[in-house]
Amino acid sequence: MKIKLGEHSGFCFGVKEAIRKTEETIENNKGDKKIYTKGPLIHNKAVTDELEQKGVSILDNLDEAEEGSIVIVRSHGEPESFYKEAAERNIEIVDATCPFVSKIHRLVKDASLKGRNVVVLGDKNHPELKGIVGWARDNCLVIDSLEMAKQIDFDNITLVAQTTLRSDLWNSIADYLTKNKEDVIAFNTICGATRDRQESCAKLAKESDVMIIIGDKKSSNSRKLYEIAKTYCEKTFFVENKNDLPLKQIELCDRIGVAAGASTPERIIKEVIATMSEVITEKKEQEMDAVLEQASETESNATTSEVEQKVDSPQEETQAEVTNEETSKVNENEEESNLMNEFLDEIDKSLRLPNRGEIIDGEIVHVTDKEVVVNLSYKKDGIIPKEEITIEDDKELTEVFKAGQSIQAKVIMTDDGDGNILLSRKKLEISEHWDEISAAHDNKSVVNAKVVREVKGGVIAQYKEVSGFIPMSQLSDRYVEKADEFVGKTLPVKVSKVDPKKNKAIFSHKAYLAEEKQKKVEKIWETIEVGDVVEGTVMRFTDYGAFVDIGGIDGLLHISEISWGKLNHPDEALTIGEKIKVKILSMDKEKGKISLGLKQTIPEPWSIIDENYEVGQVIKGKVVQIKEYGAFVELEPGLDGLVHISEIAYKRVANVEDEMSVGETVQAKIIDIDKERKRISLSIKETLEPPVVEAADNKPEEIVEVVEEIADEAVACEQ
Numbered sequence: 084m085k086i087k088l089g090e091h092s093g094f095c096f097g098v099k100e101a102i103r104k105t106e107e108t109i110e111n112n113k114g115d116k117k118i119y120t121k122g123p124l125i126h127n128k129a130v131t132d133e134l135e136q137k138g139v140s141i142l143d144n145l146d147e148a149e150e151g152s153i154v155i156v157r158s159h160g161e162p163e164s165f166y167k168e169a170a171e172r173n174i175e176i177v178d179a180t181c182p183f184v185s186k187i188h189r190l191v192k193d194a195s196l197k198g199r200n201v202v203v204l205g206d207k208n209h210p211e212l213k214g215i216v217g218w219a220r221d222n223c224l225v226i227d228s229l230e231m232a233k234q235i236d237f238d239n240i241t242l243v244a245q246t247t248l249r250s251d252l253w254n255s256i257a258d259y260l261t262k263n264k265e266d267v268i269a270f271n272t273i274c275g276a277t278r279d280r281q282e283s284c285a286k287l288a289k290e291s292d293v294m295i296i297i298g299d300k301k302s303s304n305s306r307k308l309y310e311i312a313k314t315y316c317e318k319t320f321f322v323e324n325k326n327d328l329p330l331k332q333i334e335l336c337d338r339i340g341v342a343a344g345a346s347t348p349e350r351i352i353k354e355v356i357a358t359m360s361e362v363i364t365e366k367k368e369q370e371m372d373a374v375l376e377q378a379s380e381t382e383s384n385a386t387t388s389e390v391e392q393k394v395d396s397p398q399e400e401t402q403a404e405v406t407n408e409e410t411s412k413v414n415e416n417e418e419e420s421n422l423m424n425e426f427l428d429e430i431d432k433s434l435r436l437p438n439r440g441e442i443i444d445g446e447i448v449h450v451t452d453k454e455v456v457v458n459l460s461y462k463k464d465g466i467i468p469k470e471e472i473t474i475e476d477d478k479e480l481t482e483v484f485k486a487g488q489s490i491q492a493k494v495i496m497t498d499d500g501d502g503n504i505l506l507s508r509k510k511l512e513i514s515e516h517w518d519e520i521s522a523a524h525d526n527k528s529v530v531n532a533k534v535v536r537e538v539k540g541g542v543i544a545q546y547k548e549v550s551g552f553i554p555m556s557q558l559s560d561r562y563v564e565k566a567d568e569f570v571g572k573t574l575p576v577k578v579s580k581v582d583p584k585k586n587k588a589i590f591s592h593k594a595y596l597a598e599e600k601q602k603k604v605e606k607i608w609e610t611i612e613v614g615d616v617v618e619g620t621v622m623r624f625t626d627y628g629a630f631v632d633i634g635g636i637d638g639l640l641h642i643s644e645i646s647w648g649k650l651n652h653p654d655e656a657l658t659i660g661e662k663i664k665v666k667i668l669s670m671d672k673e674k675g676k677i678s679l680g681l682k683q684t685i686p687e688p689w690s691i692i693d694e695n696y697e698v699g700q701v702i703k704g705k706v707v708q709i710k711e712y713g714a715f716v717e718l719e720p721g722l723d724g725l726v727h728i729s730e731i732a733y734k735r736v737a738n739v740e741d742e743m744s745v746g747e748t749v750q751a752k753i754i755d756i757d758k759e760r761k762r763i764s765l766s767i768k769e770t771l772e773p774p775v776v777e778a779a780d781n782k783p784e785e786i787v788e789v790v791e792e793i794a795d796e797a798v799a800c801e802q
């Protein structure tokens with residue numbers, strides 16, 4: 084028994100292009116606009132169902148489309164009015180009309196405009212015909228038989244045909260009209276792909292016991308193949324998929340011919356052939372059982388093993404038969420195209436199953452959130468469950484994989500229980516991942532590892548499919564008390580040790596941080612110069628100053644460089660963690676030392692004394708020092724004024740400390756500014772109300788006392 088597939092079976096150029104344009108439109112749209120096809124894109128439910136899952140709806144009329152949506156014109160084409168209506172309704176058209184059909188549109192339009200009578204041969208109810216007629220004017224007639232042609236009563240005819248018309252029908256009508264009518268121009272517009280497919284189908288039907296035509300029931304070109312095959316082969320069956328196969332009738336036949344319409348996906352053709360092959364295998368197995376039974380009954384001299392040898396591996400025998408038959412045919416017809424040979428090879432492959440552990444290539448046919456379905460060109464599809472795929476950043480399968488992409492995977496089961504081949508990307512990738520880890524170790528490069536759980540002494544972190552250990556001391560450049568704060572985080576790590584044979588890897592996040600810090604420090608040394616003002620963070624204090632982090636390097640801010648005023652401790656002016664601008668006073672790269680200044684970022688107070696202070700101005704300040712002769716008051720850091728003992732009050736002050744204390748805030752008037760000697764004289768007294776002097780005859784003793792006090796003060800001032 085042999086199975087032979089007819090040449091030119093399956094998707095034609097026009098259908099492939101329409102599918103490509105549709106996939107491209109879906110890809111580019113990113114879900115923004117609604118996408119429709121005008122009618123089913125091709126006459127195949129499996130394909131249209133798949134497109135619907137991707138959000139592509141089918142509409143019958145343009146008024147069903149949302150404004151601003153995209154409508155894909157399938158390979159059958161549409162009337163001219165369709166495009167005008169779409170433009171008026173603000174609908175974007177993706178035109179996937181087959182170029183062969185578009186050519187007919189142009190022929191019809193030209194002829195019609197020239198006033199010629201247009202006659203179209205074909206099925207007037209077929210969408211392609213409706214489109215063609217829509218490019219002609221009123222002078223257009225559709226006929227589908229020689230009888231109708233004979234009734235034509237006009238000359239001056241331009242004759243065209245539906246692309247899928249039977250060639251014999253065209254020949255008879257074109258012949259009749261050219262012989263019987265004046266001025267007939269006949270354009271044979273039957274598509275070359277259709278013609279070739281029909282011819283090879285007829286040839287195959289003649290030499291087959293049974294013919295299987297695979298196509299959708301609504302597919303015009305598939306139905307025509309059926310009609311042609313039926314003409315030459317009585318037992319011709321029309322099937323949509325493997326489920327429609329008349330298996331009982333096939334069992335009894337030796338030569339099975341298979342042909343498929345232009346809209347039949349390759350996958351369905353392979354499934355149909357694989358199913359028939361299984362039936363053949365079963366039949367062979369039954370034959371083998373019968374032979375063994377007979378051998379035992381007749382107690383022949385032949386041992387069972389010899390008999391078994393004769394009938395061993397019925398599946399291989401059948402496959403070999405199919406292969407040999409096909410191979411010998413290829414030899415007979417050397418001019419057969421390479422394309423056909425490749426296709427036959429694939430069919431041959433489709434009758435077998437891959438081995439467990441085999442690494443195989445395939446094409447993704449479908450993606451869901453849970454699995455990726457892969458066409459492997461075997462009789463079964465491959466399934467990669469989500470758990471068997473490594474996806475970074477927790478993305479969905481549908482975000483990463485698309486139908487049509489090539490993919491490589493490892494076979495882990497040849498039957499997952501549902502009849503599929505179970506595949507794994509992870510098993511394939513794991514050795515690649517160990518290679519990557521080893522390379523990172525050798526190159527001292529960084530990889531990202533996700534901390535998955537805490538273990539004794541550290542954590543386990545995952546780099547793709549490789550698990551590594553990060554000791555507690557290597558988790559950070561700071562002290563880590565509990566490792567659980569890192570669980571769930573992805574850390575850049577250096578690979579400290581790796582041993583793929585023992586499945587061991589040790590990572591260090593600390594080493595990564597140290598390297599990064601070193602890089603930063605290097606960069607800082609390269610970019611800073613003495614005199615630059617940079618931002619820093621106060622990190623810690625000592626008695627002699629503060630250490631400030633200027634982006635990876637700690638510089639010393641000496642206490643004397645913090646303020647223009649006097650400080651006993653840096654905490655009088657700064658707080659830990661405070662962000663400040665500091666000036667670089669000196670740097671020594673070799674010793675790794677940088678001196679910083681804070682007070683240098685603001686003007687020295689005496690340099691701008693005229694801008695801020697004048698004689699007669701009343702200020703508030705803090706008493707910072709008390710001497711016998713007066714008190715020093717701080718106007719601002721680095722700018723103190725003296726309140727002489729005589730300027731403290733109107734009364735006589737014998738001891739300054741009796742009137743003022745350090746830290747107290749006082750109000751005073753500036754009575755002198757000596758820029759040369761950098762001295763400011765202040766008076767508290769002048770901010771006070773002078774005492775009231777009463778008449779002498781009223782209180783003679785008090786007046787005498789006041790006069791005596793004023794006299795004393797005057798003497799003191801002179802001194």
Ligand code: SF4
Nearest residue numbers: 095097181183246274
């Ligand atoms: S059968 Fe021919 S005309 Fe029709 S879509 Fe295919 S290539 Fe185009």
